[in-house]
Every structure is written in structure tokens, then in C-alpha cells.
Amino acid sequence: MKKFFAATLVTLLLLTTTTFAAQMPDNITVMQALSSRHSSRNFVERDLTESQLTKILWAANGINRHDGKRVVPVANGVFSVDVYAVTREGVYRYDPMSNGLMLIVAGDYRMTTTTGQSFVGKAAVNLVFVETPDAWLSAKRQPPREAQIACANITVGAMVQSVALAAQTEGLGNCVRGSINREEFAKVAGVRAENILLAQSVGFTK
Numbered sequence: 001m002k003k004f005f006a007a008t009l010v011t012l013l014l015l016t017t018t019t020f021a022a023q024m025p026d027n028i029t030v031m032q033a034l035s036s037r038h039s040s041r042n043f044v045e046r047d048l049t050e051s052q053l054t055k056i057l058w059a060a061n062g063i064n065r066h067d068g069k070r071v072v073p074v075a076n077g078v079f080s081v082d083v084y085a086v087t088r089e090g091v092y093r094y095d096p097m098s099n100g101l102m103l104i105v106a107g108d109y110r111m112t113t114t115t116g117q118s119f120v121g122k123a124a125v126n127l128v129f130v131e132t133p134d135a136w137l138s139a140k141r142q143p144p145r146e147a148q149i150a151c152a153n154i155t156v157g158a159m160v161q162s163v164a165l166a167a168q169t170e171g172l173g174n175c176v177r178g179s180i181n182r183e184e185f186a187k188v189a190g191v192r193a194e195n196i197l198l199a200q201s202v203g204f205t206k
């Protein structure tokens with residue numbers, strides 16, 4: 001009986017490992033992706049496939065374990081950063097639980113994520129990383145506000161590098177961007193301008 005349970009457990013573990021591994025790009029090694037990492041600004045108008053978009057968002061903030069923890073580390077187990085995806089078709093919020101996108105508004109709002117860099121309007125997707133300070137309300141310990149902001153920025157640092165690596169493996173370019181029209185994007189996405197931390201363009205390049 002014991003052997004049966006052990007065998008079942010191993011099978012389940014293998015199945016779950018395969019499920020998570022199947023979501024991870026595997027065409028180049030991490031070291032190859034790191035050695036070719038660079039910013040790209042020569043994007044062309046071409047949509048990502050659904051699978052590519054899912055991989056990019058999963059790399060940014062996806063769940064990679066059964067306890068709900070993520071690809072990127074967070075302080076005190078508090079998930080205080082949301083990822084928005086701004087494409088030719090609309091503005092969406094990434095939902096890690098369903099590994100899917102929640103539509104906020106339809107339409108091309110890509111240029112609201114920049115202060116004027118024209119390549120942004122061509123990039124297939126512009127990710128916007130937004131802090132959600134309310135996430136700390138359920139935490140046992142409430143760090144001072146400056147520490148919460150620092151924690152969110154550190155997580156965003158991990159997110160953008162994770163996305164950069166995933167983009168490399170998909171043959172896509174990326175550019176991290178701090179120059180964002182925060183007032184405009186805040187209005188469109190229904191977030192607070194001061195919570196907008198960083199953006200990142202991802203897409204096919206020339």
C-alpha cells in the first residue's frame with residue numbers, strides 16, 4: 001500500500017513538474033539569453049502569438065509553484081506589483097491565478113505608456129508595472145511606506161530581467177522604460193499615477 005502511495009506521489013510530482021516546465025521556453029539556454037541581452041528600439045508592427053504573449057506575462061508575474069508563489073521573488077510573501085499589458089487591441093491587467101488577461105479598455109493606448117518615444121507605438125506589447133500598496137494590508141508586519149516602495153521596485157527589477165530573458169528565447173526585442181506618461185496611463189488604466197513604477201516594450205524587431 002505504502003509503495004502504491006509513493007508511486008502515485010512520484011507520478012503526480014512528475015506531472016506537475018512537466019506542466020510547469022511546459023510553460024517555460026526551452027529553445028536557448030539561460031546563459032545564451034544572458035549573453036545576448038540588450039535593449040531594442042527598432043520594433044515593427046507585428047502582433048505576438050497568444051502563446052508568446054502568455055510566456056512574456058508568465059515570465060513577468062506568473063505562478064510557478066502549487067503554493068501560488070511566483071517566478072519572481074517578493075518581500076514578505078506580499079505580491080504588491082500588478083502587470084498591465086498594453087497592445088494594439090487594448091489595455092489589460094495580467095491575472096496570475098488564471099494566467100490570463102483581464103480587459104480594462106479596448107483600443108490602441110500604447111503611446112500613453114511613453115512620454116514620446118515613437119518606437120513604443122509599434123512594440124507588440126508594452127508592459128506597465130504598477131505597485132498595489134493595499135497588498136500590504138493583509139501582511140502580518142507593515143513596513144514603512146519607503147520600504148514598501150523599495151520592495152516593489154526590487155521585484156520589478158526581477159520582473160524586467162525575467163521578461164528580457166523570455167523575450168530573447170522567443171526571438172523578440174525588449175526595452176525597459178522609465179519615461180512614462182504617468183498621468184495619461186493612470187487615467188486609461190484606472191490606477192494611481194504615483195504607483196506606476198516602470199514600463200517595458202516587447203515585440204518583433206527589424
Ligand SMILES: Cc1cc2nc3c(=O)[nH]c(=O)nc-3n(C[C@H](O)[C@H](O)[C@H](O)COP(=O)(O)O)c2cc1C
Nearest residue numbers: 037038039040041117175176177178179180198199
Ligand atoms: C530604470 C531604467 C529606466 C530606463 N528608461 C528608459 C527609457 O525611458 N527609454 C529608453 O529608451 N530606455 C530606457 N532604459 C534602457 C537603458 O537606456 C538601457 O538599458 C541602457 O542604455 C543600457 O543599454 P542595454 O540595455 O542595451 O545594455 C531604462 C533602463 C532602466 C534600467
